[in-house]
Amino acid sequence: MAKTPRLHQSIARTLGMAIVSGAYQPGDGLEGEIEQSFAMGVSRTPYREAIRILTAKGMLESKPKAGTRVTPRGSWNLLDPDVLAWMFSGKPDRDFVRALFELRGVIEPAAAAFAAQRRTSWHLEAMAYALSQMAQHGLSTEAGQAADQEFHRLILAAADNEPLATLASSVGASVSWTTRFKQRRAVLPRDPVPDHEAVFAAIEDGDACRARTAMETLLRLAFEDMGLD
Amino acid sequence: MAKTPRLHQSIARTLGMAIVSGAYQPGDGLEGEIEQSFAMGVSRTPYREAIRILTAKGMLESKPKAGTRVTPRGSWNLLDPDVLAWMFSGKPDRDFVRALFELRGVIEPAAAAFAAQRRTSWHLEAMAYALSQMAQHGLSTEAGQAADQEFHRLILAAADNEPLATLASSVGASVSWTTRFKQRRAVLPRDPVPDHEAVFAAIEDGDACRARTAMETLLRLAFEDMGLD
DNA sequence: AATTTTATTTTGTATGAGTATAGCGCTAAC
DNA sequence: GTTAGCGCTATACTCATACAAAATAAAATT
Numbered sequence: 001m002a003k004t005p006r007l008h009q010s011i012a013r014t015l016g017m018a019i020v021s022g023a024y025q026p027g028d029g030l031e032g033e034i035e036q037s038f039a040m041g042v043s044r045t046p047y048r049e050a051i052r053i054l055t056a057k058g059m060l061e062s063k064p065k066a067g068t069r070v071t072p073r074g075s076w077n078l079l080d081p082d083v084l085a086w087m088f089s090g091k092p093d094r095d096f097v098r099a100l101f102e103l104r105g106v107i108e109p110a111a112a113a114f115a116a117q118r119r120t121s122w123h124l125e126a127m128a129y130a131l132s133q134m135a136q137h138g139l140s141t142e143a144g145q146a147a148d149q150e151f152h153r154l155i156l157a158a159a160d161n162e163p164l165a166t167l168a169s170s171v172g173a174s175v176s177w178t179t180r181f182k183q184r185r186a187v188l189p190r191d192p193v194p195d196h197e198a199v200f201a202a203i204e205d206g207d208a209c210r211a212r213t214a215m216e217t218l219l220r221l222a223f224e225d226m227g228l229d
Numbered sequence: 230m231a232k233t234p235r236l237h238q239s240i241a242r243t244l245g246m247a248i249v250s251g252a253y254q255p256g257d258g259l260e261g262e263i264e265q266s267f268a269m270g271v272s273r274t275p276y277r278e279a280i281r282i283l284t285a286k287g288m289l290e291s292k293p294k295a296g297t298r299v300t301p302r303g304s305w306n307l308l309d310p311d312v313l314a315w316m317f318s319g320k321p322d323r324d325f326v327r328a329l330f331e332l333r334g335v336i337e338p339a340a341a342a343f344a345a346q347r348r349t350s351w352h353l354e355a356m357a358y359a360l361s362q363m364a365q366h367g368l369s370t371e372a373g374q375a376a377d378q379e380f381h382r383l384i385l386a387a388a389d390n391e392p393l394a395t396l397a398s399s400v401g402a403s404v405s406w407t408t409r410f411k412q413r414r415a416v417l418p419r420d421p422v423p424d425h426e427a428v429f430a431a432i433e434d435g436d437a438c439r440a441r442t443a444m445e446t447l448l449r450l451a452f453e454d455m456g457l458d
Numbered sequence: 459a460a461t462t463t464t465a466t467t468t469t470g471t472a473t474g475a476g477t478a479t480a481g482c483g484c485t486a487a488c
Numbered sequence: 489g490t491t492a493g494c495g496c497t498a499t500a501c502t503c504a505t506a507c508a509a510a511a512t513a514a515a516a517t518t
Contacts, residue, residue: 004509004510006469006470007470007471008281008470008471012285031499032498032499032500033499033500033501034499042471042472043471043472043473044471044472044473045274045470045471045472045473046470046471046472048278048500048501049277049278049281049470052237052278052281052282052285053281053282053284053285055282056241056281056282056285056286056311057285058310062499062500062501063479063480063481063499063500064478064479064480064481064498064499064500064501065479065480065481065482065497065498065499065500066479066480066481066498066499066500067498067499067500068499068500073391074394074395076395077306077309077310077395078391078392078395079306079308079392079395079396080306080309081287081306082285096391096392099390099391099392099393100392102343102390102393103390103392103393106335106336106339106393107335107336110335114331161328161331161332162302162307162325162328163307163308163325163328163329163332163399164328164331164332164335165303166303166305166306166307166308167308167332167396171392233478233479235500235501236501236502237501237502260468261467261468262468262469262470263468271502271503272502272503272504273503273504274501274502274503274504275501275502275503277469277470278501291468291469291470292468292469292510292511292512293467293468293469293470293509293510293511293512294466294467294468294469294510294511294512294513295468295469295510295511295512296467296468296469297468297469
C-alpha cells in the first residue's frame with residue numbers, strides 16, 4: 001500500500017489538500033519558488049513539478065512577475081480523480097457529497113439504459129459472475145466490495161461511451177470513499193444484492209427504461225442508507 | 230490569442246495531441262528523457278514538466294528503469310478541458326463527437342431541470358441577455374456562438390451543483406462542434422433561437438419537467454442538423 | 459530450481475547560473 | 489491633471505550538470 005512516494009507527487013498532494021480544504025483561498029499567492037521550496041525542505045525541481053501538476057488540474061496559475069496564485073473554484077477540475085481524492089481526504093463537505101450523489105443519480109441510470117441496449121453476451125457473463133461473487137462474500141468483505149465496483153464498471157463498459165465512463169468512474173470512486181466511511185460507523189442494514197439483480201435483469205432483457213428506473217431505485221436506497229440528512 | 234507559449238506548456242500540447250491522435254499508442258514508451266528532450270531541442274527541465282502535466286491528466290505514467298509509457302485510454306481524463314481541446318485540434322473523430330453529444334444529452338436535460346428549480350433572478354437576466362445576443366448576431370458569427378455557449382454554461386451554473394458545473398467546458402466543446410458540423414453541411418435551415426427560448430421560458434417558470442423536455446428537444450434537433458448519421 | 463545479490467538503466471532530486479516576461483513606477487508629453 | 493510611453497525589477501522560466509534512488513534484469517549463490 002505504501003508505494004514509495006515520489007517527492008513531486010507528495011508535494012502536489014500536500015498543496016492540493018491545503019487548497020481544497022480552504023487553507024489557501026482563491027487569489028492567495030504562493031510567492032517565491034525559492035522560499036516556498038526551501039520552507040518545505042525540498043529543491044526547486046520537484047516543487048516546480050508539483051506546481052505544474054496542480055496547474056494541469058486548474059487549481060493554480062503562474063506567470064513571471066505575477067507569481068503563482070490559486071485560481072477561483074470555478075476553474076478547478078473537480079472531477080479529476082486526484083482532486084476528488086484530496087477532497088475526501090479531509091472532512092468531506094456535506095453539500096459537495098450531496099452534489100456528487102445528485103450527479104451520480106443523473107449519470108448511472110443513463111449508463112444503465114445505454115447498457116441495456118448495447119451490452120454483449122460477454123458483458124452479461126461478467127456481470128453475472130460479479131453478482132455471484134457479491135452475493136457470496138457480502139459487502140462487508142474486500143472481495144464483495146470489489147465485486148460491487150466491478151459490476152458498476154461493467155455497466156459503464158457496456159454503455160459503450162468513453163467520456164461517460166470516465167465521468168462515472170470518477171464519481172463512483174469518490175462515492176465509494178463515503179460508503180467506506182459509512183460502513184465504519186453503521187449497520188449495513190439491507191441486502192443490496194436484489195437491487196443489483198433487478199438492474200442486471202433489465203439489462204439482460206434489453207429493457208432500457210426498466211434498467212434506468214432500477215438503477216435509480218438502487219441509488220436512492222443506497223443514499224438513504226447513508227443517512228446523510 | 231498568441232499569448233506567448235511557455236515551453237513546458239507547448240511541449241505538453243505537442244505530446245498530448247500526438248497521443249490523442251494515436252501517433253503514440255497506449256503502451257508505447259517515451260524512452261529516455263535526455264534523448265527525447267534533446268530531440269525536441271529543449272532541456273530536460275521543461276520536458277519533464279510537460280511529462281508531469283500529461284501524467285496529471287492520466288495519459289502517462291513513469292517509473293525509474295521502466296521508462297515513461299502511454300496509459301490505456303480508460304485512464305485518460307477525457308473531460309479535462311485541455312485533453313478535449315487536443316482531441317478537437319486534429320481530425321474530429323466522429324464516434325467521439327457522437328459519444329460526447331450523447332453525454333451532453335444526459336447532462337443538460339437534467340441540468341435544465343435543476344436550473345428550473347434553483348435559478349436566481351441573476352441567472353435569468355444573464356440568460357436573457359445571452360439569448361438576445363444570440364438572436365442579434367446569429368450562429369454564424371463569433372459573438373453569436375459565444376452567446377450560445379454562455380447560455381448553456383449559465384444553465385449548468387444555475388443548476389447549483391459544483392461538480393456538474395465543471396462540465397461546462399466539455400459541453401462547450403460539444404456546442405462549438407455542433408455548430409461547426411452544421412455549417413460544414415451548409416444547411417443551417419432552422420433558427421435555433423426558438424428552441425433556446427423554450428428552454429429559457431420553462432426555467433423562468435420554474436417548471437422542471439418542461440425544462441427537461443425542452444432541452445431534450447433542443448438537443449435532438451441540433452443532433453439531427455449535424456447529420457452525423 | 460529458487461533465492462539472494464549485484465549491475466545497470468532510467469527516472470528522480472539537487473544546485474546554480476542565466477533569460478524572458480509582465481507588472482510597476484517613473485518620466486515626459488499632451 | 490491625465491495619459492502615453494519607457495525603463496526597471498521581481499518573478500517565474502529555461503538551461504546545464506551532477507548525483508541519488510528505484511526498479512528491472514542478470515548473475516551468483518545456496
